[in-house]
Every structure is written in structure tokens, then in C-alpha cells.
Amino acid sequence: MFSYAIQTHIVFGDGVVERLADHLVEQGFGRRLLVVTDPGLVRAGVADRVLDLLSGAGFVPRVFAGVKPNPDESVCAAGRDAFLEHRADGVVAVGGGSSLDAGKAIALLARQGGAPSDYARNRRPYGPPAPVCAVPTTAGTGSEVTRSAVITEQRTHQKLTLKHAFLRPALAVCDPALTASLPADVTAHTGVDALVHAIEGATCTLAHPIARAYAREALGLLFRALPAAVRSGDPASRHDMLLGSLLAGLAFGSTDVASVHCLAEALGSLYETPHGLANAVMLLPVLRYNLPYAREGYAWAARAMGLAGDPDDDARAAEALVEGVGAWLQDIGIPKLRELPGVRPSDFDELARLAQDNSSTPSNPRPMTEADYRAVLEMAYAE
Numbered sequence: 001m002f003s004y005a006i007q008t009h010i011v012f013g014d015g016v017v018e019r020l021a022d023h024l025v026e027q028g029f030g031r032r033l034l035v036v037t038d039p040g041l042v043r044a045g046v047a048d049r050v051l052d053l054l055s056g057a058g059f060v061p062r063v064f065a066g067v068k069p070n071p072d073e074s075v076c077a078a079g080r081d082a083f084l085e086h087r088a089d090g091v092v093a094v095g096g097g098s099s100l101d102a103g104k105a106i107a108l109l110a111r112q113g114g115a116p117s118d119y120a121r122n123r124r125p126y127g128p129p130a131p132v133c134a135v136p137t138t139a140g141t142g143s144e145v146t147r148s149a150v151i152t153e154q155r156t157h158q159k160l161t162l163k164h165a166f167l168r169p170a171l172a173v174c175d176p177a178l179t180a181s182l183p184a185d186v187t188a189h190t191g192v193d194a195l196v197h198a199i200e201g202a203t204c205t206l207a208h209p210i211a212r213a214y215a216r217e218a219l220g221l222l223f224r225a226l227p228a229a230v231r232s233g234d235p236a237s238r239h240d241m242l243l244g245s246l247l248a249g250l251a252f253g254s255t256d257v258a259s260v261h262c263l264a265e266a267l268g269s270l271y272e273t274p275h276g277l278a279n280a281v282m283l284l285p286v287l288r289y290n291l292p293y294a295r296e297g298y299a300w301a302a303r304a305m306g307l308a309g310d311p312d313d314d315a316r317a318a319e320a321l322v323e324g325v326g327a328w329l330q331d332i333g334i335p336k337l338r339e340l341p342g343v344r345p346s347d348f349d350e351l352a353r354l355a356q357d358n359s360s361t362p363s364n365p366r367p368m369t370e371a372d373y374r375a376v377l378e379m380a381y382a383e
């Protein structure tokens, strides 16, 4: 049994951001808008460009550029205050996963009150947020079409996942040109995050045929396009990466992620490791650990990525996924766990506890205890 629904209106293509205002009007957004973004995009001139596009069409925008990587509850509270002061009607979130997730949380808090942890810890029921338009500037997050937002709880430093259909943006404006100037390392890290969304979304315990249909297309696109996007960043590879990331978002957005994300979010909690990089580092160790429990799913993924053919039996195809992904990660320059700043084996108990506590742990194809997570961390550190 599965159920599937998505209410996000998606606009995709080179140059679509130029008609951002038209898309907002078509979807019934009010005039007063809070543009949620980060200081880097302000420096890069992207925030000003969005402001011009909106002001020129009669909207009354205000920028909130307080988003930082791994956004916490104070970022969301400041954004909510900016929304209320501006008497905004809706949010336009522009950026990577941090800005999109913060934008979704701000729109919820502005209309429904409370703090992010109240929702994630079931102390407060979700209700309709202010309408959100998501404009991704990285090819990785998929947050433009998902029902979740990851926010760090200040008290515990834990990454909390807010998850409800209400959190899906009303509008996603996906313009590959906005990703053109991403540096090679950010392209690599966010791109691997997208691939992990497709693998985990399609092979977790909640996977269903619609998620697999999206993920199959996503895996083919992402696996082919990322090395070129990292090396040259040509428009064709940028296009395929953003499309692959969107499709991966549609895949895991109705199922879940799994243990790669649980460990990545633990690393983010303890060391502020950027989300994409943390996922990229943990992908191979988790694939290896899950392998005996995920043969069918991993064989399916290997075939979608062109790493195995139909005649290969599942055991051989699943092995080909692990080998192929390992070589691919090396090719695009992903570091090993021990090379990440701050990582110490003395923290592994804490990391394992945080990962096991993650709400996506039950979705992993292999049942995971704290001891299992510790074993994965030790294996990864020894590589």
C-alpha cells in the first residue's frame, strides 16, 4: 500500500527565473513578500536581482538574509519576526537547502506560532503556513518539492526534521542558470546529496513504485552529469543536475531518507559539516553496511545508473553499485571521514547516538542500532 500527492506547481527551464513575478501572480501570491536567503547570495547579487524582478512587477519585497548553513531555531525566529514586521503575505526562499528549509519553517512559524522543535517533537499540531515559493540555487536539496525542513534545535544541537504535507512549497521555480556559478566543491557535495536522495528515497523501507519511477530517471541523470558539472560546469550538465535533483526530491519527498542522512545530520550537528559534504562522506560506508539487507534495491539502483545490466543477478548488480559509486566519489574528489575538520573517534558514541535518534533511522533497509552506527563510523574512519 502507498499513497502519493504533491501540490507544488513546478516551473523548470533555463531563464524561468526572469518570469518569477508572473509565476507568483499565476499562483495567487500576495503583494508583500519576504525573500529568505543567505549573505553569500546577497554578495553575489542574486538577492538584488530577485528584488528587482519582484519590485518591477509591483510586488513589495523585503530581504531577510540571516540564513546560515545548518540553520537553527534562532534563524527561524528572526525570519518570522522579519515576516511579521513586513506584514508579508508569503515567502520567496532563494538558495540551497538551508535557505529553502529556513523559508519553509519561517512561513510555518509566522502563521502558526511556536518554535520548530514544538512541531518536530509533536508538541504542536501543524497548520497551513504562509505560501512559499522555492527558488533553488544549488542542484542537490530537492527541498523545493519536499514536505520536510531540517532545523537545528539550539538546546540540544540536534537536527530536527519538520515533516508535514503543509510544508511543501506552493511554487518551485527551478532555473539551471542560477546554479551556473557554483564552485566545483559545492557542485560535487550538493550533487552527491541529490544522488543519496534518489538512492535512499527508492530503497528505504517506505519506497513505493512512484518514488522509484522518479528515482530511476534521477539516478541516470545525476550519475552521468555530476562529473562534467564539477569539471566544466557546462550548461547541459547544470541542466541535468538540477532536473535530477528535482526528480530525486520528488522520489524521497513522499518516502524518506535513511542512514546516510542520519549520519550526515549527526556530523552536521557536532561539527557543522555542510549537509552535502557529510552525505558524500557517509554514502559509501553505509552502502557497504546495508548491502546484505538491500540487494534487490541496490541492484535496481545499479541498473538505473548503468552500472549493471539485466543479465546480472541481483547480488552481482548490488556489488556493482558499491564499486561504481566508490569510483565515482573518488573521481569527483570526495574526501574520507578522517579528513573532515574536527572529526575524532572519541566522538563516535555521540555521533552514533544522534544518528540512531534520527527520525529516519527506521526507514533504513538494514535495522540500525547505536552499535551499528558506531561500526559504520569506525569502518569509514579506517578507510
Ligand SMILES: [Fe+2]
Pocket (backbone or CB within 6 Å): 141, 193, 197, 261, 275, 279
Ligand atoms: Fe539531503
